[in-house]
Amino acid sequence: MRFEGSENYVATADLTLAVNAAISLQRPLLIKGEPGTGKTLLAEEVASALGLDLLQWHIKSTTKAQQGLYEYDAVSRLRDSQLGDNRVRDISNYIVKGVLWQAFESPRPTVVLIDEIDKADIEFPNDLLRELDRMEFHVYETRQTVRATHRPIVFITSNNEKELPDAFLRRCFFHYIRFPDRDTMKQIVDVHFPGIREALLSEALEVFFGLRDIPGLKKKPSTSELIDWLRLILAEDIPPEALRAADGAEVMPPLAGALLKNEQDMHLYERLVAMARKHR
Amino acid sequence: MLIDFFLHLKDSGLPVSTREFLTLLQGLRERVCGPSIDDFYHFARLCLVKDETYYDRFDKAFAAYFGGVSETPGLETELPEEWLRAMARRHLDPEARARLEKLGWDKLMETLRERLAEQKGRHQGGSKWIGTGGSSPFGNAGYHPEGVRIGGESAGNRTAVKVWEKREYRNLDDSVELGTRNIKVALRRLRRFAREGAAEELDLDGTIAATARNAGWLDLMMRPERHNAVKVLLFLDVGGSMDDHVKVCEELFSACRSEFKHLEYFYFHNCVYESVWRDSYRRHSERLQLTDLMHKYGPDYKLIFVGDATMSPYEILHQHGSIEHMNTEPGATWLRRMLDTWPAAAWLNPEPERLWPYRKSIEIIRNITGDRMFPMTLAGLERAMRHLSKRN
Numbered sequence: 001m002r003f004e005g006s007e008n009y010v011a012t013a014d015l016t017l018a019v020n021a022a023i024s025l026q027r028p029l030l031i032k033g034e035p036g037t038g039k040t041l042l043a044e045e046v047a048s049a050l051g052l053d054l055l056q057w058h059i060k061s062t063t064k065a066q067q068g069l070y071e072y073d074a075v076s077r078l079r080d081s082q083l084g085d086n087r088v089r090d091i092s093n094y095i096v097k098g099v100l101w102q103a104f105e106s107p108r109p110t111v112v113l114i115d116e117i118d119k120a121d122i123e124f125p126n127d128l129l130r131e132l133d134r135m136e137f138h139v140y141e142t143r144q145t146v147r148a149t150h151r152p153i154v155f156i157t158s159n160n161e162k163e164l165p166d167a168f169l170r171r172c173f174f175h176y177i178r179f180p181d182r183d184t185m186k187q188i189v190d191v192h193f194p195g196i197r198e199a200l201l202s203e204a205l206e207v208f209f210g211l212r213d214i215p216g217l218k219k220k221p222s223t224s225e226l227i228d229w230l231r232l233i234l235a236e237d238i239p240p241e242a243l244r245a246a247d248g249a250e251v252m253p254p255l256a257g258a259l260l261k262n263e264q265d266m267h268l269y270e271r272l273v274a275m276a277r278k279h280r
Numbered sequence: 281m282l283i284d285f286f287l288h289l290k291d292s293g294l295p296v297s298t299r300e301f302l303t304l305l306q307g308l309r310e311r312v313c314g315p316s317i318d319d320f321y322h323f324a325r326l327c328l329v330k331d332e333t334y335y336d337r338f339d340k341a342f343a344a345y346f347g348g349v350s351e352t353p354g355l356e357t358e359l360p361e362e363w364l365r366a367m368a369r370r371h372l373d374p375e376a377r378a379r380l381e382k383l384g385w386d387k388l389m390e391t392l393r394e395r396l397a398e399q400k401g402r403h404q405g406g407s408k409w410i411g412t413g414g415s416s417p418f419g420n421a422g423y424h425p426e427g428v429r430i431g432g433e434s435a436g437n438r439t440a441v442k443v444w445e446k447r448e449y450r451n452l453d454d455s456v457e458l459g460t461r462n463i464k465v466a467l468r469r470l471r472r473f474a475r476e477g478a479a480e481e482l483d484l485d486g487t488i489a490a491t492a493r494n495a496g497w498l499d500l501m502m503r504p505e506r507h508n509a510v511k512v513l514l515f516l517d518v519g520g521s522m523d524d525h526v527k528v529c530e531e532l533f534s535a536c537r538s539e540f541k542h543l544e545y546f547y548f549h550n551c552v553y554e555s556v557w558r559d560s561y562r563r564h565s566e567r568l569q570l571t572d573l574m575h576k577y578g579p580d581y582k583l584i585f586v587g588d589a590t591m592s593p594y595e596i597l598h599q600h601g602s603i604e605h606m607n608t609e610p611g612a613t614w615l616r617r618m619l620d621t622w623p624a625a626a627w628l629n630p631e632p633e634r635l636w637p638y639r640k641s642i643e644i645i646r647n648i649t650g651d652r653m654f655p656m657t658l659a660g661l662e663r664a665m666r667h668l669s670k671r672n
Contacts, residue, residue: 020312021312025303082498173326
């Protein structure tokens, strides 16, 4: 099994190497990077490129590690016992399987995505050490041990909100997705909008990287925002000339709201544009 | 060979472990990566580096270790002028370049070329890398910390060599950038959860106990959700020498505001005396007596000072030392009183840590606070929060 990028996803050489190393050495791959650089998308694309099932586990601040394995629904069992339901005699009726259990017992290899692991409690990764390492866990309620038939390919994404524990990091491969440079960005746009006109694309990229270079922006526009913006421009059929005034002066690009999502950033940019005009 | 590489990384301050090293070897045996040094660089980074803040350090260490391995064709011939210029341009910022031009660009280039030729002579027959190192005029003059490194294949060909030579992850090293989000993450270390407020979460243990007491009839119990219950007193130095640090203080302040529910903040100038204020516009009319605050806020509050502690030592040690008014007791006394009232305390200083030994007043305050002064960088903030979260 080798991943070579896909027709919807441009993977740089180092990223492909990382994915393939994770597949062949069967280690979880931890991915960090600016928001909107396609961290979550990667797992989806790898799954579809290799023709495997994708199991997603989206982490919230309240998520517990146990929920990825299984949960014992004690409250409904209690309720059923009050109602005299017969199911109540078998505890396994009240064990709800989590994402990792599903992945472990799947007859085919799977891709597991643990999305935004940094959202959870600081101890969360530690609680998954053994499970991810040995790919097995013990179910206390039914006295059974669940062991993976095929070790799943595990992708973990993080937005750096919390530091992850060392013991956890040592068991993973780590890759930081750099913000794409101009050439890679061109490839990415080509993948999303095959027929986009060269002139429009280069003007748009000009505007986009110009925006990213403005110091003091609270949130720099990222790849996914560029894609959205291009989609809007194409939908509105805006000609490339409109992105820049005829005399080359700075103007507010149309639909800039798709790129700058913060009111203060918008004001900052408007002021800069106004200043640039005054100085001409 | 690779054991030396591993030890070299360890010596360079990278937190690498044996387990990761064994993974690297396993991967090499199973031919996960190709034979080129590019692939090896990427694979080694994948295995050994687990935090992008260390990428820069890894790049440097990797370049230092493997600097001699990669081949550079074309160095046998004379170095083209253009290429030298491009080299220097890539490594120097515009300001340094301007200064350089003044010194005489041609002369400098001449020296550089001579040095290169000389070193080439020493590595006879070698198609090896040449680093002019710290002895180059560039390095000496401090324009570029490592001196100008010469290497790489024809321009435009992106090899990994260039990637690590360029050290693209420079910005991410952890003592520079501070955004509110990063500060919030650092402040999070100070969380202490407690259950307060409305009961809206199912208390399973309580329910089971209550149901048992109820002879098996279900009795649902609820309890309040957990909230961050840490209490913080923030004393901020404003005005004077603090004007240089307004931005970073604002960021810290707004991060604190959103992170801590129980936050009380006060302002002082240079050093704390008998009174502080909450509103800088009305600082002369509405002042709060420090003794009142000491009675009002209990010892469970965490005390955080933010200030550069840069002033004349008199302002701390002597009565009537304040530059604004006639204080009957010296600032040091008030500081000690505060530290006695609120034992969990830290002083955050926006001045760079390396400047601290040169300022008398900083040393005095560090002594008074029992060396609980931390630099206002992400790393410093984390240290401070870790210190504060220890139970006293």
